[in-house]
Amino acid sequence: MENLVEMKGITKLFPGVKALSNINLDLRPGEVHLLLGENGAGKSTLMKILSGVYTPTEGIIKVGEKEYTSLTPHLSQENKIAIIYQELSVINELTIAENLFIGKLPVKKAAGIFRVVDRKEMAARAKELLAMVGFHRDPLTSVSELSISEKQQVEIAKALASDARVLVMDEPTSSLSGEETEQLFTIIRKLKAKGVGIFYISHKMSEMKEIGDRVTVLKDGMQVATLDMKDVKDEKQIISLMVGRELSQQSLRRPKEEGAAPKKVALKVENVTRVDEKVKNVSFELHHGEILGFAGLVGSGRTELMNTIFGAERMKTGKVWLDGKEIHVHSPYEAVKKGMAFITESRRETGFFDNFNICKNIAAVYNIKRTSCKGLSGLIHPKKEREIAAKQKEDLSIRCTGIDQMVASLSGGNQQKVIVGKWLASKANLMIFDEPTRGIDIGAKSEIYHIMRGLADEGKGIIMVSSELPELITLCDRIVVFNKGEIAAIFDGEEATEEAIMAVAAS
Numbered sequence: 001m002e003n004l005v006e007m008k009g010i011t012k013l014f015p016g017v018k019a020l021s022n023i024n025l026d027l028r029p030g031e032v033h034l035l036l037g038e039n040g041a042g043k044s045t046l047m048k049i050l051s052g053v054y055t056p057t058e059g060i061i062k063v064g065e066k067e068y069t070s071l072t073p074h075l076s077q078e079n080k081i082a083i084i085y086q087e088l089s090v091i092n093e094l095t096i097a098e099n100l101f102i103g104k105l106p107v108k109k110a111a112g113i114f115r116v117v118d119r120k121e122m123a124a125r126a127k128e129l130l131a132m133v134g135f136h137r138d139p140l141t142s143v144s145e146l147s148i149s150e151k152q153q154v155e156i157a158k159a160l161a162s163d164a165r166v167l168v169m170d171e172p173t174s175s176l177s178g179e180e181t182e183q184l185f186t187i188i189r190k191l192k193a194k195g196v197g198i199f200y201i202s203h204k205m206s207e208m209k210e211i212g213d214r215v216t217v218l219k220d221g222m223q224v225a226t227l228d229m230k231d232v233k234d235e236k237q238i239i240s241l242m243v244g245r246e247l248s249q250q251s252l253r254r255p256k257e258e259g260a261a262p263k264k265v266a267l268k269v270e271n272v273t274r275v276d277e278k279v280k281n282v283s284f285e286l287h288h289g290e291i292l293g294f295a296g297l298v299g300s301g302r303t304e305l306m307n308t309i310f311g312a313e314r315m316k317t318g319k320v321w322l323d324g325k326e327i328h329v330h331s332p333y334e335a336v337k338k339g340m341a342f343i344t345e346s347r348r349e350t351g352f353f354d355n356f357n358i359c360k361n362i363a364a365v366y367n368i369k370r371t372s373c374k375g376l377s378g379l380i381h382p383k384k385e386r387e388i389a390a391k392q393k394e395d396l397s398i399r400c401t402g403i404d405q406m407v408a409s410l411s412g413g414n415q416q417k418v419i420v421g422k423w424l425a426s427k428a429n430l431m432i433f434d435e436p437t438r439g440i441d442i443g444a445k446s447e448i449y450h451i452m453r454g455l456a457d458e459g460k461g462i463i464m465v466s467s468e469l470p471e472l473i474t475l476c477d478r479i480v481v482f483n484k485g486e487i488a489a490i491f492d493g494e495e496a497t498e499e500a501i502m503a504v505a506a507s
């Protein structure tokens with residue numbers, strides 16, 4: 001059986017970095033070929049070469065009978081190669097239908113002369129594609145109105161619209177709920193049956209056996225192994241190939257001390273309701289030295305609550321106390337000045353400045369805290385900025401060529417470390433982590449977990465929102481379960497189970 005794609009001897013050099021070294025990879029019809037490795041291992045770089053975004057320094061790309069030394073996005077599209085990027089590429093200002101058919105809008109003749117966009121045909125075809133991914137929204141809805149998980153489904157539908165023979169999925173389930181993930185796997189099985197080949201990048205070990213046929217592991221830009229999934233014994237084997245060591249899976253919760261005095265309350269939220277009522281009558285307390293987890297289905301209101309606490313959205317009713325003092329936060333700027341930090345769920349949209357380098361990104365909140373008059377006055381000290389950035393780079397083991405490297409050119413895991421470093425540099429006492437490990441590898445996840453536990457051990461109050469129940473159970477001292485904008489239950493960390501949490505979240 002002829003391979004759909006062969007990549008032979010692929011090497012890619014960036015200034016000061018060898019991103020890929022002599023990679024040999026192929027894809028068969030009707031196959032899901034998994035690509036695994038730590039952030040920075042070269043997975044996304046390799047796929048960007050296949051999609052024509054990057055030109056390889058060395059190597060050959062064979063698509064069917066054709067051979068290329070490099071591809072362009074146009075050539076890639078001509079060869080029926082489509083890619084779903086980890087960082088969403090939808091355009092917020094356009095409708096769902098317009099996003100699905102960018103560059104290939106259906107047209108008709110008006111008055112028998114002029115070619116115009118056939119919007120009726122576009123909406124009808126968009127509706128069919130959305131139904132394939134189990135997403136039932138009006139195709140004329142603006143993408144700006146969609147949640148992260150809904151935008152992810154639009155990305156998947158957009159790839160299907162291209163009628164691709166080779167499909168690259170880079171972390172396609174990172175923003176999807178369990179039900180949405182199952183819907184995606186159903187689509188993948190249908191595509192396999194049609195002979196479509198899929199390169200599938202993921203950090204979720206549980207997905208390997210369910211959909212994978214072969215797996216290739218990359219480490220530091222080199223190919224460690226390519227294995228048939230039937231020869232893979234367990235997840236530990238793959239993790240060991242990825243990180244070069246076994247990772248400890250023990251709980252990071254701190255055991256309760258009998259007879260110990262209760263810890264001081266860091267944050268108290270009482271009867272908070274948002275103006276749009278996506279959050280209703282929410283009350284809870286967070287203590288210093290505690291990691292408080294928030295579980296719930298996608299769209300249950302967890303992120304909406306965090307945006308309200310941080311001043312990014314308006315509160316209709318309710319009160320908030322920080323270290324025993326009632327506060328009124330009307331903007332993120334005020335939240336920062338009061339000692340709050342917020343690692344948001346979308347790295348690219350709200351996490352960092354992609355036109356800044358690592359140094360400027362890490363120093364950004366530090367500089368804001370030193371301003372007055374809502375940022376209108378204050379001085380920037382470049383030497384201090386570099387000291388702060390260098391310390392965070394060292395403490396968080398950010399893999400980069402230096403603090404002057406543009407943050408947009410880093411891997412997802414290292415971008416996340418830059419964001420965490422930015423907030424650590426602000427010396428905040430209350431830190432909200434919203435999906436902090438989305439789209440990062442298992443080694444980087446472990447590092448983020450230990451950073452969070454270390455911050456709690458220093459006495460900071462930590463909130464963690466996550467759709468991955470195992471990490472909440474591993475890390476959190478208590479877990480709040482959200483359902484339809486309200487708190488449905490609060491579990492002590494020691495008694496929480498995935499089954500108990502899901503029973504409440506989905507009821």
